[in-house]
Amino acid sequence: xxxxxxxxxxxxxxxxxxxxxxxxxxxxxxxxxxxxxxxxxxxxxxxxxxxxxxxxxxxxxxxxxxxxxxxxxxxxxxxxxxxxxxxxxxxxxxxxxxxxxxxxxxxxxx
Amino acid sequence: xxxxxxxxxxxxxxxxxxxxxxxxxxxxxxxxxxxxxxxxxxxxxxxxxxxxxxxxxxxxxxxxxxxxxxxxxxxxxxxxxxxxxxxxxxxxxxxxxxxxxxxxxxxxxxxx
Numbered sequence: 001x002x003x004x005x006x007x008x009x010x011x012x013x014x015x016x017x018x019x020x021x022x023x024x025x026x027x028x029x030x031x032x033x034x035x036x037x038x039x040x041x042x043x044x045x046x047x048x049x050x051x052x053x054x055x056x057x058x059x060x061x062x063x064x065x066x067x068x069x070x071x072x073x074x075x076x077x078x079x080x081x082x083x084x085x086x087x088x089x090x091x092x093x094x095x096x097x098x099x100x101x102x103x104x105x106x107x108x109x110x
Numbered sequence: 111x112x113x114x115x116x117x118x119x120x121x122x123x124x125x126x127x128x129x130x131x132x133x134x135x136x137x138x139x140x141x142x143x144x145x146x147x148x149x150x151x152x153x154x155x156x157x158x159x160x161x162x163x164x165x166x167x168x169x170x171x172x173x174x175x176x177x178x179x180x181x182x183x184x185x186x187x188x189x190x191x192x193x194x195x196x197x198x199x200x201x202x203x204x205x206x207x208x209x210x211x212x213x214x215x216x217x218x219x220x221x222x
């Protein structure tokens with residue numbers, strides 16, 4: 001069964017540093033997403049991406065965040081200057097007729 | 111406002127007991143509702159969706175528009191059902207670009 005792949009599985013970074021979280025969506029899917037889950041809280045929508053542009057973003061997705069599909073396979077989430085409160089599990093997903101989630105990247109900002 | 115509410119943070123039952131995980135939603139249009147399961151910090155997996163009306167691993171869920179609920183049920187819980195369960199609402203039909211709005215999640219613990 002096709003999978004959404006996320007790397008790395010765990011990333012530790014210092015406050016103020018830039019991080020890039022990587023995702024390889026399912027190849028024939030057209031819609032891509034990032035969600036995050038702060039420890040002990042619910043999964044929250046960050047952004048959706050279609051046809052090489054953002055189709056919707058949440059209030060969380062401020063100027064510190066950006067997404068990119070640099071080639072035909074990868075879908076990245078960049079956080080420019082990380083804050084302690086960015087520590088969370090970040091899930092990538094892609095969809096066609098249904099959603100498939102990746103296994104997540106645990107980001108720890110110290 | 112679009113919202114999904116799962117009132118129970120933790121539900122603990124004995125093996126063989128019936129299980130009901132509650133989910134209520136608030137949405138002005140016609141929602142598409144899902145249940146996702148997450149075993150031991152693994153990826154979120156789709157358990158079932160209301161439009162398919164199928165039973166997966168013995169679980170069923172019926173959309174009740176009058177009560178705006180989509181409770182997840184299983185008549186006889188098994189130990190391997192222990193996991194986090196998330197109710198979610200999609201804002202577009204068929205997940206075509208629609209975002210998912212999640213509830214807080216309910217941790218189901220099935221004791222031997």
